[in-house]
Amino acid sequence: MTPTITAFERSPDGGKGLARDTRVRWALEEVGQPYKVRLVSFRAMKEPAHLALHPFGQIPTYEEGDLALFETGAIVFHIAERHAGLLPDGANARSRAITWMFAALNTVEPPILELVTAKILEGDKPWSKERLPLVKDRVRDRLMEVSSGLNAVESSSHCAKRPVNILYSGSRLWWSHIRAPVADVAGGKPAEGCVDRWGARCGARRLGR
């Protein structure tokens, strides 16, 4: 059955692919799964019909027969479990890849979300100018940890057998999104290390739509 996802009728980024439906589209394209897209307006996102699919009134959602999912992490994982190619086969390698997926969402993304909040929701506050550098520092520190961690993963014997599977499956879907804040934090200069290399590889890929 062809799944249906939702996306912004008018994306705030003007279609640069920073909205979260990109993660889901990327996973679906990666495994060659056709899908339908239903565009949703900002008003419709907060109405009962959409809230029944997504209790936080956001996009994307994922509908497939009787199944309705939200949360990009859960949707991407759902796709990765049902199609070959996104998660490694070995049990330990798979668990490691899932670990990096959770890390992207629960450890790396929160400071980035705080930066977005500081700019969008508090950009007009009297403390904004003085506070923003602190928030950016926290993003930079976290990204440097990611970079060190991934360098270690790449060179460690623990995961050396499946570096490509671990680093470029499942988890890799997230890292292209980290690139934008990295460039922003570093004043347009890409951060060093693994994240940068990942970003370059991810950025080299273009969705067919």
Next chain:
Amino acid sequence: MTPTITAFERSPDGGKGLARDTRVRWALEEVGQPYKVRLVSFRAMKEPAHLALHPFGQIPTYEEGDLALFETGAIVFHIAERHAGLLPDGANARSRAITWMFAALNTVEPPILELVTAKILEGDKPWSKERLPLVKDRVRDRLMEVSSGLNAVESSSHCAKRPVNILYSGSRLWWSHIRAPVADVAGGKPAEGCVDRWGARCGARRLGR
């Protein structure tokens, strides 16, 4: 093989169970899996031996033979996949439970983390007093969405067949942690609705250690 987890040598909360090892302990206790605990000092957390296990220099970690994991979401999911009782059996119900796990980590927790950051890292800043109510409002708004969403889940035909499995497996491990910020946000008065009921049920459970 008995897994080994790490925890704070001296927990900042003085042992109230708010540190993240509680999530992992809870999952392990829930499925009856014995485990060892290695306590780590704040200094040791940032040294190479621990960073090799946890690239962000935090706790908990999870070691089981050749496998080393970090990220509580990944560790709890790893435990839930290998033991009965934490995730429902049906494929769709399982995917829904996983969705709520990701929601807890990537949608609900970030504003709570921002509140923690505002208090701990920015509590002494000149903007702290004026800004804190904004941060608390965002936590409250998100928790109200969770509450509405879970009420809807409980009463919807979509998930009604397995409400207990969905609501109190996997996902439920996280919700006890939301209670503390809820009480804080509401000035000690518990938030209304499902989150409150979950919190009460979760709080009624006591770990054996």
